[in-house]
Amino acid sequence: xxxxxxxxxxxxxxxxxxxxxxxxxxxxxxxxxxxxxxxxxxxxxxxxxxxxxxxxxxxxxxxxxxxxxxxxxxxxxxxxxxxxxxxxxxxxxxxxxxxxxxxxxxxxxxxxxxxxxxxxxxxxxxxxxxxxxxxxxxxxxxxxxxxxxxxxxxxxxxxxxxxxxxxxxxxxxxxxxxxxxxxxxxxxxxxxxxxxxxxx
Amino acid sequence: xxxxxxxxxxxxxxxxxxxxxxxxxxxxxxxxxxxxxxxxxxxxxxxxxxxxxxxxxxxxxxxxxxxxxxxxxxxxxxxxxxxxxxxxxxxxxxxxxxxxxxxxxxxxxxxxxxxxxxxxxxxxxxxxxxxxxxxxxxxxxxxxxxxxxxxxxxxxxxxxxxxxxxxxxxxxxxxxxxxxxxxxxxxxxxxxxxxxxxxxxxxxxxxxxxxxxxxxxxxxxxxxxxxxxxxxxxxxxxxxxxxxxxxxx
Numbered sequence: 217x218x219x220x221x222x223x224x225x226x227x228x229x230x231x232x233x234x235x236x237x238x239x240x241x242x243x244x245x246x247x248x249x250x251x252x253x254x255x256x257x258x259x260x261x262x263x264x265x266x267x268x269x270x271x272x273x274x275x276x277x278x279x280x281x282x283x284x285x286x287x288x289x290x291x292x293x294x295x296x297x298x299x300x301x302x303x304x305x306x307x308x309x310x311x312x313x314x315x316x317x318x319x320x321x322x323x324x325x326x327x328x329x330x331x332x333x334x335x336x337x338x339x340x341x342x343x344x345x346x347x348x349x350x351x352x353x354x355x356x357x358x359x360x361x362x363x364x365x366x367x368x369x370x371x372x373x374x375x376x377x378x379x380x381x382x383x384x385x386x387x388x389x390x391x392x393x394x395x396x397x398x399x400x401x402x403x404x405x406x407x408x409x410x411x412x413x414x415x416x
Numbered sequence: 417x418x419x420x421x422x423x424x425x426x427x428x429x430x431x432x433x434x435x436x437x438x439x440x441x442x443x444x445x446x447x448x449x450x451x452x453x454x455x456x457x458x459x460x461x462x463x464x465x466x467x468x469x470x471x472x473x474x475x476x477x478x479x480x481x482x483x484x485x486x487x488x489x490x491x492x493x494x495x496x497x498x499x500x501x502x503x504x505x506x507x508x509x510x511x512x513x514x515x516x517x518x519x520x521x522x523x524x525x526x527x528x529x530x531x532x533x534x535x536x537x538x539x540x541x542x543x544x545x546x547x548x549x550x551x552x553x554x555x556x557x558x559x560x561x562x563x564x565x566x567x568x569x570x571x572x573x574x575x576x577x578x579x580x581x582x583x584x585x586x587x588x589x590x591x592x593x594x595x596x597x598x599x600x601x602x603x604x605x606x607x608x609x610x611x612x613x614x615x616x617x618x619x620x621x622x623x624x625x626x627x628x629x630x631x632x633x634x635x636x637x638x639x640x641x642x643x644x645x646x647x648x649x650x651x652x653x654x655x656x657x658x659x660x661x662x663x664x665x
Contacts, residue, residue, distance in 0.1 A: 246487050253483065254475055261473035271479045278483045351461075351468035369430060370465040376432050395426055402461065 245285045248294050249278065255372065256302060262367055263306050263315075265356060273309070277302045296374065296381040303364060303382060315360035347405075350412075354404040362397035369394055419451050429458045528622050528629050534585055535605040535627070535642040538594060544603075545581025545596055555582045559593055567593065567608050567637060570660035576600070577653055597643075597653060604643030604653060611636045623647075630654050634661050 256277065261270035281288075281301050288297055306312040355363055368374045368382060380390045424441050427433045433441060445452045538544045547558040552569035560566070562584055572578060580596035580603065592609035611633060622629040628647045631640040632654065639657060641650050 249487060253480065254471070257475035257479070258469075258471060258473045262469060267473075270473065271476070274475065274479060275482055275486060279486050282487050347464060348468040351464045352472065355465065355469060366465060367469060370462045371469045373466075376430065391426065394430075398426065398458070398461070401465075402457075405461070 245282055249281060249298065252295060252298055256298060259299065259367060259372065260302055260306070262355070262371075263303065263360070263364060264311060266311070269309070269311060273302060273306055276305055280305065293378055293381055295372075296378040299368065299372070299374075299382045300384065304384075312360075350405060350408050354401055354408060357404055358397070358401060361393065362400050365390070365394050366397045366401060419448055421448065421451055422454065425451065425454055425458055429455065429462055528624050530587065531605075531607060531629060531640050531642050532624055532627055534587065534594065534607070538583065538585075538596070538605060539603055544583070546583040548581040550579045552579055555579060555595065558582065559584075563591055563593060565608075565610055565637060568660040568663060569595070570656035572597075572656070575652075575656060576649075577604075577656065599643070599645050599649055599653075602643060602645045602649075604641055604645060604650065606653070606657060607640040607642070609638050609640075611638050632658070634658060637661075 253274075257270060257274050260273045260277070261267065264270045264273060277298070281298055284301075288294065307316055355366070358366065365379060365383065368379045369376075374382065376387055376390050376394075379385075379394075380387050383390065385393070421441065421444050424433065424437065428438065428441050445455060547555050549555050549558075552571070556567070556569050559582065569579065576599055578598045580598050582593055582595045585592050585594040585607065587607070587609055590609055592607055595606040595608070597604045597606060622631075627642055627644050628650045629640060629642050630647070630650045631638065633639070639654070641654055641657070643650055643653075
Protein backbone atom coordinates (compact mmCIF):
# COMPACT_ATOMS: atom_id res chain seq x y z
CA UNK A 217 0.00 0.00 0.00
CA UNK A 218 1.50 3.26 -1.12
CA UNK A 219 0.20 6.45 0.44
CA UNK A 220 1.48 9.96 -0.18
CA UNK A 221 4.44 10.67 2.05
CA UNK A 222 3.21 12.79 4.92
CA UNK A 223 4.73 16.13 5.57
CA UNK A 224 5.46 16.41 9.23
CA UNK A 225 5.63 20.17 9.28
CA UNK A 226 2.22 20.57 7.66
CA UNK A 227 0.65 18.13 10.04
CA UNK A 228 1.82 20.05 13.04
CA UNK A 229 0.17 23.23 11.79
CA UNK A 230 -3.27 21.72 12.27
CA UNK A 231 -2.90 21.75 16.03
CA UNK A 232 -1.25 25.09 16.42
CA UNK A 233 -4.03 26.60 18.53
CA UNK A 234 -3.13 26.76 22.21
CA UNK A 235 -5.56 25.02 24.55
CA UNK A 236 -8.35 27.12 26.01
CA UNK A 237 -7.59 28.78 29.32
CA UNK A 238 -3.92 29.01 28.62
CA UNK A 239 -4.03 32.27 26.77
CA UNK A 240 -3.57 35.54 28.54
CA UNK A 241 -6.88 37.01 27.41
CA UNK A 242 -7.63 38.76 30.65
CA UNK A 243 -6.71 38.96 34.27
CA UNK A 244 -3.88 40.31 36.30
CA UNK A 245 -0.37 38.97 36.18
CA UNK A 246 -0.86 37.48 39.61
CA UNK A 247 -4.04 35.64 38.65
CA UNK A 248 -2.35 34.07 35.64
CA UNK A 249 1.08 33.43 37.10
CA UNK A 250 0.25 31.91 40.49
CA UNK A 251 -1.36 28.69 39.12
CA UNK A 252 1.87 28.02 37.22
CA UNK A 253 3.98 28.24 40.35
CA UNK A 254 4.23 24.56 41.32
CA UNK A 255 4.66 23.14 37.78
CA UNK A 256 7.12 25.91 36.97
CA UNK A 257 9.17 25.03 40.02
CA UNK A 258 9.08 21.35 39.13
CA UNK A 259 10.28 22.20 35.63
CA UNK A 260 12.98 24.53 36.98
CA UNK A 261 14.22 21.77 39.27
CA UNK A 262 14.35 19.33 36.37
CA UNK A 263 16.36 21.85 34.38
CA UNK A 264 18.81 22.81 37.11
CA UNK A 265 18.85 19.47 38.98
CA UNK A 266 19.55 21.53 42.06
CA UNK A 267 17.10 22.75 44.69
CA UNK A 268 18.70 26.09 45.48
CA UNK A 269 19.27 26.94 41.85
CA UNK A 270 15.67 26.01 41.09
CA UNK A 271 14.40 28.31 43.83
CA UNK A 272 16.49 31.23 42.64
CA UNK A 273 15.48 30.52 39.07
CA UNK A 274 11.76 30.57 39.89
CA UNK A 275 12.04 33.75 41.92
CA UNK A 276 14.03 35.47 39.20
CA UNK A 277 11.53 34.26 36.62
CA UNK A 278 8.60 35.79 38.47
CA UNK A 279 10.46 39.05 38.99
CA UNK A 280 11.39 39.22 35.30
CA UNK A 281 7.92 38.23 34.17
CA UNK A 282 6.27 40.87 36.33
CA UNK A 283 8.66 43.49 35.01
CA UNK A 284 8.11 42.42 31.40
CA UNK A 285 4.38 41.81 31.71
CA UNK A 286 3.67 45.01 29.83
CA UNK A 287 5.37 43.48 26.80
CA UNK A 288 3.25 40.35 26.99
CA UNK A 289 0.53 40.55 24.34
CA UNK A 290 -2.86 39.43 25.65
CA UNK A 291 -4.35 36.59 23.70
CA UNK A 292 -1.01 34.88 23.17
CA UNK A 293 0.14 31.95 25.22
CA UNK A 294 0.98 33.05 28.74
CA UNK A 295 2.21 29.63 29.87
CA UNK A 296 4.65 29.35 26.97
CA UNK A 297 5.78 32.91 27.72
CA UNK A 298 6.50 32.04 31.36
CA UNK A 299 8.30 28.79 30.51
CA UNK A 300 10.33 30.67 27.97
CA UNK A 301 11.49 33.08 30.67
CA UNK A 302 12.40 30.20 33.00
CA UNK A 303 14.32 28.45 30.30
CA UNK A 304 16.14 31.53 28.97
CA UNK A 305 17.00 32.65 32.47
CA UNK A 306 18.45 29.25 33.18
CA UNK A 307 20.39 29.19 29.92
CA UNK A 308 21.99 32.52 30.74
CA UNK A 309 23.17 31.21 34.10
CA UNK A 310 26.55 29.59 34.46
CA UNK A 311 25.24 26.08 35.01
CA UNK A 312 22.74 26.59 32.20
CA UNK A 313 25.47 27.53 29.76
CA UNK A 314 27.43 24.47 30.78
CA UNK A 315 24.40 22.20 30.42
CA UNK A 316 23.48 23.60 27.01
CA UNK A 317 26.94 22.87 25.69
CA UNK A 318 26.64 19.13 26.24
CA UNK A 319 25.18 18.12 22.89
CA UNK A 320 25.89 19.38 19.38
CA UNK A 321 22.62 20.37 17.76
CA UNK A 322 23.99 21.88 14.55
CA UNK A 323 22.86 19.15 12.22
CA UNK A 324 19.21 19.34 13.22
CA UNK A 325 19.03 23.08 12.63
CA UNK A 326 19.65 22.56 8.90
CA UNK A 327 16.10 21.99 7.75
CA UNK A 328 15.12 18.81 5.95
CA UNK A 329 18.31 16.98 6.79
CA UNK A 330 17.22 17.30 10.37
CA UNK A 331 14.43 14.74 10.07
CA UNK A 332 15.15 11.86 12.37
CA UNK A 333 16.90 8.79 11.15
CA UNK A 334 15.00 5.88 12.62
CA UNK A 335 17.37 3.04 13.03
CA UNK A 336 16.41 1.25 16.17
CA UNK A 337 13.29 -0.74 16.82
CA UNK A 338 11.42 0.93 19.68
CA UNK A 339 9.01 -1.99 20.07
CA UNK A 340 11.72 -3.88 21.90
CA UNK A 341 11.45 -1.46 24.80
CA UNK A 342 8.59 -2.21 27.15
CA UNK A 343 8.41 -0.57 30.51
CA UNK A 344 6.78 -1.79 33.68
CA UNK A 345 5.01 0.53 36.09
CA UNK A 346 7.78 0.10 38.63
CA UNK A 347 10.27 1.70 36.29
CA UNK A 348 9.68 5.26 37.49
CA UNK A 349 13.09 5.46 39.14
CA UNK A 350 14.69 4.23 35.93
CA UNK A 351 12.85 6.87 33.92
CA UNK A 352 13.90 9.59 36.36
CA UNK A 353 17.51 8.49 36.20
CA UNK A 354 17.39 8.48 32.40
CA UNK A 355 15.81 11.95 32.32
CA UNK A 356 18.53 13.26 34.58
CA UNK A 357 21.20 11.84 32.30
CA UNK A 358 19.60 13.24 29.19
CA UNK A 359 21.41 16.28 27.77
CA UNK A 360 19.59 19.51 28.57
CA UNK A 361 18.15 20.29 25.10
CA UNK A 362 16.64 16.80 24.98
CA UNK A 363 15.47 16.82 28.57
CA UNK A 364 13.70 20.17 28.28
CA UNK A 365 11.86 19.33 25.08
CA UNK A 366 10.69 15.96 26.43
CA UNK A 367 9.49 17.60 29.65
CA UNK A 368 7.63 20.33 27.78
CA UNK A 369 5.97 17.79 25.52
CA UNK A 370 5.32 14.80 27.79
CA UNK A 371 5.09 16.40 31.23
CA UNK A 372 3.68 19.86 30.48
CA UNK A 373 1.75 18.47 27.51
CA UNK A 374 2.53 21.51 25.43
CA UNK A 375 1.60 21.53 21.77
CA UNK A 376 4.41 21.68 19.24
CA UNK A 377 3.46 25.31 18.67
CA UNK A 378 3.79 26.12 22.36
CA UNK A 379 7.11 24.33 22.50
CA UNK A 380 8.25 26.29 19.48
CA UNK A 381 7.34 29.53 21.28
CA UNK A 382 8.93 28.40 24.53
CA UNK A 383 12.19 27.25 23.03
CA UNK A 384 12.26 29.85 20.27
CA UNK A 385 12.65 27.17 17.61
CA UNK A 386 10.91 26.63 14.25
CA UNK A 387 8.24 23.93 14.31
CA UNK A 388 10.31 21.62 12.10
CA UNK A 389 13.20 21.80 14.54
CA UNK A 390 10.87 21.12 17.45
CA UNK A 391 9.73 17.91 15.78
CA UNK A 392 13.15 16.71 14.78
CA UNK A 393 14.65 17.50 18.14
CA UNK A 394 11.78 15.81 19.95
CA UNK A 395 12.32 12.70 17.86
CA UNK A 396 16.04 12.69 18.59
CA UNK A 397 15.39 13.29 22.27
CA UNK A 398 13.06 10.31 22.41
CA UNK A 399 15.57 8.14 20.61
CA UNK A 400 18.23 9.17 23.14
CA UNK A 401 15.82 8.53 26.01
CA UNK A 402 14.94 5.12 24.66
CA UNK A 403 18.62 4.28 24.32
CA UNK A 404 19.32 5.28 27.91
CA UNK A 405 16.39 3.21 29.14
CA UNK A 406 17.42 0.24 27.07
CA UNK A 407 20.93 0.39 28.50
CA UNK A 408 19.54 0.54 32.03
CA UNK A 409 17.16 -2.35 31.36
CA UNK A 410 20.06 -4.39 30.03
CA UNK A 411 22.12 -3.61 33.14
CA UNK A 412 19.20 -4.51 35.41
CA UNK A 413 18.58 -7.84 33.67
CA UNK A 414 22.30 -8.64 33.90
CA UNK A 415 22.15 -8.03 37.61
CA UNK A 416 19.18 -10.34 38.05
CA UNK B 417 11.91 -2.71 10.08
CA UNK B 418 11.67 0.89 9.01
CA UNK B 419 8.37 2.19 7.80
CA UNK B 420 7.98 5.53 6.07
CA UNK B 421 4.96 6.18 8.34
CA UNK B 422 7.25 6.14 11.33
CA UNK B 423 7.68 9.91 10.97
CA UNK B 424 4.04 10.30 12.00
CA UNK B 425 4.55 8.38 15.20
CA UNK B 426 5.48 11.34 17.40
CA UNK B 427 2.77 13.54 15.94
CA UNK B 428 0.20 10.85 16.60
CA UNK B 429 1.35 10.17 20.16
CA UNK B 430 1.43 13.90 20.91
CA UNK B 431 -1.99 14.52 19.36
CA UNK B 432 -0.55 16.82 16.74
CA UNK B 433 -2.02 15.21 13.63
CA UNK B 434 -5.02 16.66 11.88
CA UNK B 435 -8.13 14.44 12.20
CA UNK B 436 -7.68 13.37 8.59
CA UNK B 437 -4.02 12.39 9.00
CA UNK B 438 -4.86 10.71 12.28
CA UNK B 439 -7.46 8.52 10.62
CA UNK B 440 -5.01 7.59 7.86
CA UNK B 441 -2.40 6.69 10.43
CA UNK B 442 -4.81 4.56 12.45
CA UNK B 443 -5.75 2.76 9.25
CA UNK B 444 -2.06 2.10 8.63
CA UNK B 445 -1.53 0.78 12.17
CA UNK B 446 -3.93 -2.10 11.44
CA UNK B 447 -1.74 -3.20 8.60
CA UNK B 448 1.68 -2.55 10.11
CA UNK B 449 2.71 -4.53 13.25
CA UNK B 450 6.01 -2.67 13.34
CA UNK B 451 4.32 0.74 13.65
CA UNK B 452 1.79 -0.65 16.14
CA UNK B 453 4.60 -1.95 18.34
CA UNK B 454 6.50 1.33 18.07
CA UNK B 455 3.33 3.21 19.01
CA UNK B 456 2.78 1.08 22.10
CA UNK B 457 6.37 1.60 23.20
CA UNK B 458 6.24 5.33 22.53
CA UNK B 459 2.97 5.88 24.38
CA UNK B 460 4.23 3.83 27.26
CA UNK B 461 7.35 5.93 27.51
CA UNK B 462 5.39 9.19 27.24
CA UNK B 463 3.04 8.11 30.04
CA UNK B 464 5.99 6.83 32.08
CA UNK B 465 7.82 10.13 31.75
CA UNK B 466 4.75 12.06 32.74
CA UNK B 467 4.12 10.07 35.90
CA UNK B 468 7.82 9.94 36.81
CA UNK B 469 8.45 13.65 36.32
CA UNK B 470 5.14 15.26 37.37
CA UNK B 471 5.24 16.94 40.77
CA UNK B 472 8.60 15.27 41.32
CA UNK B 473 9.82 18.42 43.03
CA UNK B 474 7.54 20.50 45.23
CA UNK B 475 8.33 24.14 45.85
CA UNK B 476 9.01 24.97 49.51
CA UNK B 477 6.42 27.17 51.23
CA UNK B 478 9.12 29.73 51.89
CA UNK B 479 9.68 30.16 48.13
CA UNK B 480 5.95 30.59 47.56
CA UNK B 481 6.06 33.38 50.14
CA UNK B 482 9.08 34.99 48.49
CA UNK B 483 7.45 34.89 45.08
CA UNK B 484 4.19 36.27 46.51
CA UNK B 485 6.24 39.14 47.92
CA UNK B 486 7.71 39.77 44.49
CA UNK B 487 4.42 39.81 42.62
CA UNK B 488 1.95 40.70 45.39
CA UNK B 489 -0.58 43.46 44.69
CA UNK B 490 -0.04 46.77 46.48
CA UNK B 491 -1.57 46.73 49.97
CA UNK B 492 -5.15 47.94 50.14
CA UNK B 493 -6.98 49.36 53.13
CA UNK B 494 -9.76 46.97 54.03
CA UNK B 495 -12.04 46.73 57.03
CA UNK B 496 -9.71 44.06 58.32
CA UNK B 497 -7.19 46.82 58.87
CA UNK B 498 -9.64 49.33 60.35
CA UNK B 499 -8.44 48.93 63.98
CA UNK B 500 -4.84 49.40 62.90
CA UNK B 501 -5.88 52.30 60.68
CA UNK B 502 -7.69 54.02 63.56
CA UNK B 503 -4.65 53.55 65.74
CA UNK B 504 -2.50 55.07 63.04
CA UNK B 505 -4.81 58.10 62.78
CA UNK B 506 -4.83 58.50 66.55
CA UNK B 507 -1.06 58.26 66.62
CA UNK B 508 -0.83 60.85 63.85
CA UNK B 509 -3.13 63.23 65.77
CA UNK B 510 -1.02 62.74 68.86
CA UNK B 511 2.05 63.65 66.86
CA UNK B 512 0.33 66.79 65.50
CA UNK B 513 -0.71 67.89 69.00
CA UNK B 514 2.74 67.18 70.36
CA UNK B 515 4.25 69.16 67.51
CA UNK B 516 1.92 72.10 68.24
CA UNK B 517 2.87 72.02 71.93
CA UNK B 518 6.49 71.73 71.03
CA UNK B 519 6.23 74.65 68.60
CA UNK B 520 4.49 76.80 71.25
CA UNK B 521 7.09 76.01 73.88
CA UNK B 522 10.04 77.58 72.09
CA UNK B 523 7.97 80.79 71.75
CA UNK B 524 7.88 81.13 75.54
CA UNK B 525 11.53 80.19 75.69
CA UNK B 526 12.24 82.72 72.95
CA UNK B 527 10.63 85.48 75.07
CA UNK B 528 12.70 84.40 78.04
CA UNK B 529 15.79 84.40 75.86
CA UNK B 530 14.96 87.87 74.58
CA UNK B 531 14.60 89.19 78.14
CA UNK B 532 17.89 87.55 78.97
CA UNK B 533 19.47 89.24 75.94
CA UNK B 534 18.12 92.63 77.10
CA UNK B 535 19.58 92.03 80.55
CA UNK B 536 23.00 90.90 79.31
CA UNK B 537 23.29 93.65 76.67
CA UNK B 538 22.43 96.29 79.29
CA UNK B 539 25.17 94.98 81.60
CA UNK B 540 27.64 94.87 78.73
CA UNK B 541 26.78 98.40 77.71
CA UNK B 542 29.13 101.24 78.62
CA UNK B 543 26.05 103.05 79.94
CA UNK B 544 23.87 100.37 81.41
CA UNK B 545 21.44 102.90 82.90
CA UNK B 546 19.86 106.05 81.43
CA UNK B 547 19.20 107.23 84.94
CA UNK B 548 21.92 106.35 87.38
CA UNK B 549 20.81 106.59 90.96
CA UNK B 550 20.37 104.51 94.05
CA UNK B 551 17.48 106.73 95.12
CA UNK B 552 14.14 105.32 94.07
CA UNK B 553 12.66 108.81 94.29
CA UNK B 554 15.06 109.90 91.56
CA UNK B 555 14.67 106.87 89.38
CA UNK B 556 10.89 106.53 89.43
CA UNK B 557 10.10 110.14 88.35
CA UNK B 558 12.62 109.86 85.54
CA UNK B 559 10.23 107.41 83.79
CA UNK B 560 7.28 109.82 83.97
CA UNK B 561 6.31 110.91 80.49
CA UNK B 562 8.55 108.28 79.02
CA UNK B 563 6.22 105.35 79.69
CA UNK B 564 2.44 105.04 79.37
CA UNK B 565 2.23 103.53 82.86
CA UNK B 566 3.54 104.14 86.40
CA UNK B 567 4.99 101.79 88.96
CA UNK B 568 6.29 101.79 92.51
CA UNK B 569 9.81 100.92 93.55
CA UNK B 570 10.52 99.17 96.83
CA UNK B 571 12.34 100.68 99.75
CA UNK B 572 15.53 98.67 99.85
CA UNK B 573 16.67 99.77 103.28
CA UNK B 574 17.51 96.72 105.34
CA UNK B 575 17.57 94.47 102.27
CA UNK B 576 20.69 93.10 100.58
CA UNK B 577 19.62 94.79 97.34
CA UNK B 578 20.59 98.22 96.14
CA UNK B 579 19.17 100.23 93.27
CA UNK B 580 21.62 101.04 90.50
CA UNK B 581 19.44 102.84 88.00
CA UNK B 582 17.00 102.46 85.17
CA UNK B 583 16.57 102.70 81.42
CA UNK B 584 13.89 102.58 78.81
CA UNK B 585 13.79 99.29 76.92
CA UNK B 586 11.68 97.81 74.19
CA UNK B 587 10.24 94.39 74.01
CA UNK B 588 8.14 93.36 71.02
CA UNK B 589 7.91 97.02 69.98
CA UNK B 590 6.44 97.93 73.40
CA UNK B 591 8.28 100.34 75.69
CA UNK B 592 9.03 99.28 79.22
CA UNK B 593 11.21 100.02 82.23
CA UNK B 594 14.38 98.14 82.95
CA UNK B 595 15.54 98.69 86.50
CA UNK B 596 18.93 97.53 87.63
CA UNK B 597 19.51 96.23 91.11
CA UNK B 598 22.74 95.14 92.72
CA UNK B 599 23.25 92.23 95.04
CA UNK B 600 26.86 91.95 96.04
CA UNK B 601 28.64 91.87 92.73
CA UNK B 602 25.60 90.51 90.91
CA UNK B 603 23.17 92.63 88.96
CA UNK B 604 19.51 91.94 88.50
CA UNK B 605 17.24 93.46 85.85
CA UNK B 606 13.64 94.12 86.69
CA UNK B 607 11.53 94.57 83.55
CA UNK B 608 8.12 96.20 83.76
CA UNK B 609 5.80 96.18 80.76
CA UNK B 610 2.11 96.64 80.21
CA UNK B 611 0.11 93.46 80.38
CA UNK B 612 -0.28 92.07 76.87
CA UNK B 613 3.02 93.44 75.65
CA UNK B 614 4.92 90.65 77.30
CA UNK B 615 3.45 87.39 76.14
CA UNK B 616 5.23 85.40 78.72
CA UNK B 617 3.32 83.09 80.97
CA UNK B 618 4.00 83.97 84.60
CA UNK B 619 6.44 81.39 85.83
CA UNK B 620 8.52 81.49 88.94
CA UNK B 621 12.14 80.66 88.33
CA UNK B 622 12.59 79.73 84.70
CA UNK B 623 16.22 78.74 84.32
CA UNK B 624 18.12 79.63 81.19
CA UNK B 625 21.89 79.52 80.71
CA UNK B 626 22.47 79.82 84.45
CA UNK B 627 20.14 82.82 84.78
CA UNK B 628 16.89 82.82 86.67
CA UNK B 629 13.91 84.52 85.07
CA UNK B 630 11.00 85.15 87.37
CA UNK B 631 7.85 86.68 85.88
CA UNK B 632 4.57 87.71 87.42
CA UNK B 633 1.56 89.88 86.82
CA UNK B 634 0.17 92.56 89.02
CA UNK B 635 -2.63 95.01 88.29
CA UNK B 636 -2.19 95.17 84.56
CA UNK B 637 1.58 95.23 84.68
CA UNK B 638 3.85 92.41 83.81
CA UNK B 639 7.07 92.08 85.77
CA UNK B 640 10.12 90.00 84.97
CA UNK B 641 13.22 89.73 87.12
CA UNK B 642 16.34 88.39 85.46
CA UNK B 643 19.65 87.66 87.14
CA UNK B 644 22.43 85.22 87.70
CA UNK B 645 21.98 85.06 91.45
CA UNK B 646 20.35 82.27 93.43
CA UNK B 647 16.68 81.82 92.49
CA UNK B 648 15.80 82.45 96.14
CA UNK B 649 17.33 85.94 95.93
CA UNK B 650 15.43 86.74 92.75
CA UNK B 651 12.36 85.61 94.60
CA UNK B 652 13.20 87.87 97.54
CA UNK B 653 13.47 90.88 95.19
CA UNK B 654 10.17 89.90 93.66
CA UNK B 655 8.51 89.96 97.07
CA UNK B 656 9.91 93.41 97.74
CA UNK B 657 8.64 94.70 94.39
CA UNK B 658 5.24 93.10 94.89
CA UNK B 659 4.97 94.66 98.34
CA UNK B 660 5.95 98.10 96.97
CA UNK B 661 3.36 97.74 94.19
CA UNK B 662 0.63 97.07 96.72
CA UNK B 663 1.59 100.26 98.62
CA UNK B 664 -0.20 102.67 96.34
CA UNK B 665 1.63 105.90 96.34
